[in-house]
Amino acid sequence: MTPDTPAVGLLVILISAALTDNILLTRFLGMCSYLAISRQIKSSLGLGLAVTFVNTVTCALNAALYRYVLEPLGLHTSLKLILFIVVIAATVQLIEMVIERVSLPLYYALGVFLPLITVNCAILGTSLFMVNKGLDVVQSTVYGLGSGLGWMLAIVLLAGIRQRLKTAQVPRGLEGPGISLIITGIMALAFVAFTGMIQS
């Protein structure tokens, strides 16, 4: 499968970002909220959707900022990091307001982790990787979407496993984060299998 047409190219970017290059399971970014909000599928799905949305929007904004402002002005190396963070922080603020207005239960379920998306390293990581990969604005948006979906997939999978683990007898010293990290490691091994799916 090679990126012949633009549409196929975008699909490849989407799938590779979500599966072969999963931001959480291959790069281990965004671990803190991943471990903390993965007790129930419902709230992890909510956080996953929020992260996906933030990731897509910030990737698009950051790509546009990078390609049309920073690069032409020759400021792309010095200001990249600072401005990406500013854009992410503002987007999260906005989304917090929207969620509080639209769905109070989700707002309370996400609790402190909603503002913490600001410092979720997966989000900043995606923005920085998209620059490294030399993607244009549309490709970056798709990359952000894929990366967010990949993060959501990982956290929902973990939540599903942890829900089942409630009835299992976990050795006392491994309860909580311990067993979650072991599960994450096994999941990461499983995701290695996706590597051969896309030859680029």
Next chain:
Amino acid sequence: MGTVLLAALVSGATSGILAVLLVVAERYLADYGTCVVDINGGSKRLEVQGGKTLLATLMQEGIFIPSACGGRGTCAYCKVKVREGGPPVAPTETALLAAADLAASVRLSCQVKVRNGLAIEIPESLFLVKQFTGVVERIRDLTHDIKGLRIRLVDPPAIEFTPGQYVQLETPVYGDNPEPVYRAYSIASPPSDREHVELIVRLAPGGICTTWVFTLLKEGDTIRFNGPHGEFRLSDTDAEMVWIAGGSGMAPFWSIARHMREKGIQRKATYFFGAVKPRDLFLVDELRQLEKELPSFRFVPALSGAEGDGWDGEKGLITDVVGRHVEGGAAKEGYLCGSGGMIDASVKVLVAKGVPQERIYYDKFT
């Protein structure tokens, strides 16, 4: 140089655009319109602008819920019953509320945002609670570690309270104290002196508020407090009373005793005041004088460590002294103010003497 300016300009412009965007969004998204807060089933109805916390909203309307941490969800003082319209319980609340509180829809008003109409319940007495500003008129050394403050009220210029109630004194930012903290002190002055409030402060080593009072506060300083709070007061019966206090636990009784003298209340009362050494006693002459004016009132100071000091009054722990004096407790009422340990021990003695548990009233220092 040009690059630096350009970088500053680009960063500034980007941040500025985003800030404007957020302000506009806040204007439209966080606009919850006018919300109606119903207090105590219709006894008061407030029409307020939504979007703020319940604590801040009520304060804006002149209703002061006690709060020591300033609305950051750590002190758990600002409990309010939210009967209808409350949002889901936040994690910050579950950490501080007991299961019984949650079952009774008790919430922390600093964590509940007013987004829609609410029906809440608060003690009626909170309607009378106000924020006061006053000037320290006099600071008196009552003993080596107890000071008496006399505060002249400025805004509002007068206070109404029931003897036995307390105020929350605001300790301002000083030294290592990074934020205002509130500590409760019983009012020692009688309610007839409406323009003044007297407080009795005992030095607690390392205490934020008492250290401030003992080292920094001067006569003429401006001081802030809110109140009155509390349910500690004389009952409506005519039963004979046993008062027990120690240290700054003197304050509510000094208010009640003077109130009784002014009103000529001839209710039998015996006031046991416990201390260690003669130097720990204060207001003794004033209370002896009161004994003469109120024949039904007796003052019994007791010292637990007065050997060799020439003390000819009652000796021993306050609980032993009470045990020796009180008989026929079934018809009596107990009133206690002091440290937790002293109160727990005294309640035991009174119960053993037959005083019904439900007629023992106390104000415990924490």
